[in-house]
Amino acid sequence: MTAVHRAVLDAGGPVLRFDQPVLADNSVSDIPVITNLFGTTERVAAGLGVSIDKLDDLGEFLAALRSPTPPNGLRDAYSRWPMLKAALAARPKIVKSAPVHQVVRKGRDVDMTSLPIQTHWPDDAGPLITWPVVVTRPYGSSAEDVDLYNAGVYRAQVLGRNTVIMRWLPHRGGAAHHKSWAEQGEKTPVAIVLGADPATLLSAALPLPETVSELSFAGALNSARLRLVAAKTVPLLVPAEAEIVLEGWVSPTETAPEGPFGDHTGYYNPAKPFPVMQITAVTHRHDPLYLSTYTGRPPDEPAIIGEVFNRLALPTIRAQIPEIKDLWLPPAACSYRIAVVSIEKRYPGQARRVMMALWGMLPQFSYTKMIVVVDTDIDVRNWDDIAWAMATRMDPGRDVMLLENSPMDYLDFASPRAGLAGKMGIDATTKIESETTREWGQVMHTSPADAEFAADLVSRCFPDLKT
Ligand SMILES: Cc1cc2nc3c(=O)[nH]c(=O)nc-3n(C[C@H](O)[C@H](O)[C@H](O)COP(=O)(O)O)c2cc1C
Numbered sequence: 127m128t129a130v131h132r133a134v135l136d137a138g139g140p141v142l143r144f145d146q147p148v149l150a151d152n153s154v155s156d157i158p159v160i161t162n163l164f165g166t167t168e169r170v171a172a173g174l175g176v177s178i179d180k181l182d183d184l185g186e187f188l189a190a191l192r193s194p195t196p197p198n199g200l201r202d203a204y205s206r207w208p209m210l211k212a213a214l215a216a217r218p219k220i221v222k223s224a225p226v227h228q229v230v231r232k233g234r235d236v237d238m239t240s241l242p243i244q245t246h247w248p249d250d251a252g253p254l255i256t257w258p259v260v261v262t263r264p265y266g267s268s269a270e271d272v273d274l275y276n277a278g279v280y281r282a283q284v285l286g287r288n289t290v291i292m293r294w295l296p297h298r299g300g301a302a303h304h305k306s307w308a309e310q311g312e313k314t315p316v317a318i319v320l321g322a323d324p325a326t327l328l329s330a331a332l333p334l335p336e337t338v339s340e341l342s343f344a345g346a347l348n349s350a351r352l353r354l355v356a357a358k359t360v361p362l363l364v365p366a367e368a369e370i371v372l373e374g375w376v377s378p379t380e381t382a383p384e385g386p387f388g389d390h391t392g393y394y395n396p397a398k399p400f401p402v403m404q405i406t407a408v409t410h411r412h413d414p415l416y417l418s419t420y421t422g423r424p425p426d427e428p429a430i431i432g433e434v435f436n437r438l439a440l441p442t443i444r445a446q447i448p449e450i451k452d453l454w455l456p457p458a459a460c461s462y463r464i465a466v467v468s469i470e471k472r473y474p475g476q477a478r479r480v481m482m483a484l485w486g487m488l489p490q491f492s493y494t495k496m497i498v499v500v501d502t503d504i505d506v507r508n509w510d511d512i513a514w515a516m517a518t519r520m521d522p523g524r525d526v527m528l529l530e531n532s533p534m535d536y537l538d539f540a541s542p543r544a545g546l547a548g549k550m551g552i553d554a555t556t557k558i559e560s561e562t563t564r565e566w567g568q569v570m571h572t573s574p575a576d577a578e579f580a581a582d583l584v585s586r587c588f589p590d591l592k593t
Contacts, residue, residue: 127159128246128420135165135425143415147242150253155242160417163257163324164427170434173324175347181437189441192335217351218272218341224355224366225411232359232407236288238372241408243284246420247388251397254387255282255290257417258372259319259330261341261362262299265306269361272354276300277330277340281421282318283384288405291384292316292376304401308378315360316376316403321369321417323348331431332438333490341365359406369414374405391460391537392423398536424457432461439490447483449476454506455494463538465491466498466506474561478527481551485532492533498552503569515554518567527551 127144134142144159164170171178231237243253260280267274276299282290294300300316307314319326325347329340345352354363360373381399389395419427436455444450453467469480477499484491491497498512501519505511520526527550534547541547556566572580584593 127161127244127418128422131161131420132422132426135162135427135430138166141165141169144242149242150239150245155240157242157414157416159242159244160321160415161419162427163417163419164328164431167430167434170328170431173328174434175325175349181434182441185438185441188334188438189445191338192442193445218345218354218363219351220270220363221353221355221366224353226364226366226368226371227355227358227409228412229414230358230407230409236405236408238284238290238405238408239287241370242416242418244418244420247394247422249394250387251283251385253284255284255318255320256419256421257320257327258282259322259326259365260292260294260300261317261319261364262303262314263362264303265310265312269356269363272341272363273339275339275341275363276303277319277326277344279327279331281387282403283387285382285402288374290318290372290374290403290405291382291400292403293384293400304376304378307376311378313375313377315357315362316374317357317360317362317364318372318374318403319365319368319370320372321415322365323367326352326365327417328431331428332435357407358409370408370410370416372405373407373409374403376401376403388420388422389537390421390424390426390428393537393539395537424460429457429461433457436461443484443488446487447480450480451502452506459496462490462493464496464498465494466500466512468500468502468504468506469555470502471555471558474557474559477525477553477555478551481527481553485529485549493535493538494549495534495538495547496550496552498554500554501556504554512554516552519556520552520554525553525557527553 131142141160142162146154147159149155164173168178171181174184176184243255245253258279259277261275261277263275278294278298278300280292280294280298280300282292284290294304304314326344329344329347334340334343341352353366355366357364357371357373360375364371380402382402383397384400385397386394421428432455440453443453449469451468451470453465455461455465465484467480469476480499481497484497498516500506500512500515504515529549531546532549534541534545536544538547581593584591
């Protein structure tokens, strides 16, 4: 299934539905597996409730939400997005009965091995839930206070009939909630939502401001209040329309080695300990679908989602570093390890200032090993343009900035020590004023009239030639 999904995703193909998936014991499940839901940027945008060309507006809205002094920005954004404002203000609707409770299995009837949870890669440690929306709330909150809820996508390894490992990285919202319960010696109530609606899935994956609840934001994207229902065995509300929900408790102390699993870097992660969760109920629709995806060397679905999210983040980044015109995190470089940024250059040393601002001010660039800064005539999404800028506007002795011992994710085995790595900034901008003593080259351009003449002549002489 991973190989089929990969081939279809690579070709920009449709959402896939695998009927009658074969389980580990060779029996056949009657629950179909859905993959490639977010296999194109168009589908990701649709999941956010907008078309591709409206993404920039949504990005402006997110920037306004993050603004430390919101009034003007937020008022402007709200006036452009009145439904978003109304929906963000509207609390999710709590309902008494829900499709996700059409079938309820508790206690001994819980058996996750009967779900078609994929083992994605040949050397994976076992079945892995890859598209869960993990719902938690902090210690001391009430189950009704949805504004305090966190929803994040954290993969979960299935250990047995009623046990999974919850892999929330330490800086995630779910891990922070877990810490608040564990400090009181209490287990954390958790709901793993499988097959949430697209807006909820994407809101859970988006790095939203702390003050915005993912569940309210999902309602805002859908222009409708999200419908929630009380879970059966944990004090939490869960999306009423989901396909499947796994309810349970994460231990304050017990951990188990998670992995190895193939990951977005294109390598298997080493096993690491993460908390263990006991599942107390599995609830689902009469005929549920199981949503899955693989993570692997790009392209994978998270890389496609990342491309859209990076576009959404641009206005937020520009609010901090206004000279940035465009920014690209190549999916092939794991979507965050290399950044290419174009700037309106006005003064010497500006490219270095931009590199340091990206690394220093914006947490999402902590693990970006290499930043290439170019002028605005360079298309940051075009490797040929980038190569030309580096080949003609950069001197390795002068224009490369190297740092040591800066933060890095533990998955980067190329860095000399776990968690600490070097960084490289390449200034491939035109050198101005004190940056150079030499006469700089003049870029050659074909005149528009000549270009038009040539295009016309070529198309008439060589009609089959693609120019
Ligand atoms: C398919 C997919 C799988 C992911 N797996 C994990 C994971 O295993 N652990 C993790 O901490 N984050 C994972 N993430 C990233 C988080 O979901 C994402 O950063 C999210 O914004 C975290 O939400 P939070 O800030 O509320 O914790 C994954 C994202 C996607 C799209």
